[in-house]
Amino acid sequence: MLARLIESLGIPTVTVTMMPELALKMRAPRVVGVEFPFGHSFGTPHNDALMLQVARAACEALEEAGAPGYRLDVETEWPVPLEVAYKTWHPPRPSPVVAQMLKSRGPG
Amino acid sequence: MTVDSYRYLPRSMKTMYEATPVSDEPVAWTPLPRPLNRCSIALMTSAGIFLKDSQAGFDEEREWANPQWGDPTYRAIPSDVRQEQVSCSHLHISHEDLLEDVDVVLPIRAFKALETEGRIGSLAGEHYSFMGYQDRRLLDWRNTQGPELAARLKERKVDVLLLAPA
Numbered sequence: 333m334l335a336r337l338i339e340s341l342g343i344p345t346v347t348v349t350m351m352p353e354l355a356l357k358m359r360a361p362r363v364v365g366v367e368f369p370f371g372h373s374f375g376t377p378h379n380d381a382l383m384l385q386v387a388r389a390a391c392e393a394l395e396e397a398g399a400p401g402y403r404l405d406v407e408t409e410w411p412v413p414l415e416v417a418y419k420t421w422h423p424p425r426p427s428p429v430v431a432q433m434l435k436s437r438g439p440g
Numbered sequence: 441m442t443v444d445s446y447r448y449l450p451r452s453m454k455t456m457y458e459a460t461p462v463s464d465e466p467v468a469w470t471p472l473p474r475p476l477n478r479c480s481i482a483l484m485t486s487a488g489i490f491l492k493d494s495q496a497g498f499d500e501e502r503e504w505a506n507p508q509w510g511d512p513t514y515r516a517i518p519s520d521v522r523q524e525q526v527s528c529s530h531l532h533i534s535h536e537d538l539l540e541d542v543d544v545v546l547p548i549r550a551f552k553a554l555e556t557e558g559r560i561g562s563l564a565g566e567h568y569s570f571m572g573y574q575d576r577r578l579l580d581w582r583n584t585q586g587p588e589l590a591a592r593l594k595e596r597k598v599d600v601l602l603l604a605p606a
Contacts, residue, residue: 333463335603337581340468341590347603353445355605357462361469365443371487371533373604377541380549387550390602391559395476400467405443418448420534427531427573428507 333358346390348373352403362397364389365405369412369421376411472600474561479599482564486572487538487545487606488530490515497529498571504531510573512580514589516566519548532573533606545606564598572606 335345336359345362349355350373352365366373366386375382386406393404410417426434446454472479488498498511526542528535538545551563568589574581593601 334578334581334586336463336465336468337578337586338590338601338603339470341586342470343590343593343601344470344472344599345601345603347605349605350443350448351445351457351605352443354457354460357460359463359465359467360603361467365445367441367443367447369448371535371606372537372544373485373606374544374547374550377537377544380543380553383543383547383550384553387547387554388559391476391554394472394479394600400469405441407441409441414447420536421448423531423534428504429573432507 333360335360335362344394346393346397348386348390352405356401356403359400361400361402362393363403364393365403366408367406368410369417371421379411382408382411474599476560476600477558478561480562480564480597481551481560481600481602482567482593482596482598483546483548483551483602483604484514484568484570485545485604485606486570487528487533487604488571489517489526489528489538489542489545489569491517491521491525492527493525497527500529500531503573508575510575511571512574512578512585514568514570514585517546517569519552519563519565519567521546521548530571530573530606545604547604561599564593564596566596 335347339345347360348364352363355363374386389406554560555563
């Protein structure tokens with residue numbers, strides 16, 4: 333995990349992530365969790381209020397965390413229905429590794 | 441509310457990540473060198489954005505040839521970046537929203553507002569972007585990019601790095 337590496341090089345970090353559980357497993361020192369679709373760590377386009385809310389949470393984490401393994405979750409639900417957001421974060425065609433996986437499974 | 445880390449993942453990937461063991465690497469901790477309202481903060485996104493007129497994109501061709509490989513380089517993005525300068529090469533996410541408003545992954549306006557109100561000392565003059573699909577061992581980052589970036593941050597008197605995996 334990059335945060336652990338940068339922190340070990342003497343720069344304090346805070347990680348804002350959709351996968352806080354995994355970030356802590358990877359030893360990110362300070363973690364802010366957001367339940368947002370991938371590619372949208374800070375919100376929807378032009379939603380400055382939501383971006384500011386997440387940025388404030390990052391500031392709170394930086395001030396409050398006293399030891400590695402700190403986690404703060406942002407209490408906001410994504411403003412787009414799950415079934416829509418789940419589909420729209422994906423790239424227009426499967427990524428190389430997903431395409432390779434699908435190919436290896438074969439038809440059916 | 442507890443954030444569900446796997447809400448937007450297919451079930452097979454959720455199972456894989458849930459089974460991921462805790463890293464056996466040592467924890468790392470660097471305290472803030474001064475109160476937050478005197479700290480300079482830089483931002484880093486893994487959304488694979490770059491400046492289309494002056495920077496190369498990330499190497500998609502090589503990733504197609506070797507799907508286990510991800511471009512380990514990074515790009516510096518200035519604080520005064522304009523939306524029309526931004527492009528993206530990342531094969532694992534949709535680009536649509538970040539090409540409409542890059543602040544969804546690199547929240548410069550929000551941190552400028554926090555600087556204005558005195559919540560943070562300052563927003564750094566440059567930020568960083570890389571493509572988030574990386575070799576799990578992060579060999580290039582450990583050996584080259586990580587130390588180079590840390591030195592660059594220190595040279596610019598940046599106190600804190602915010603990382604936002606896309």
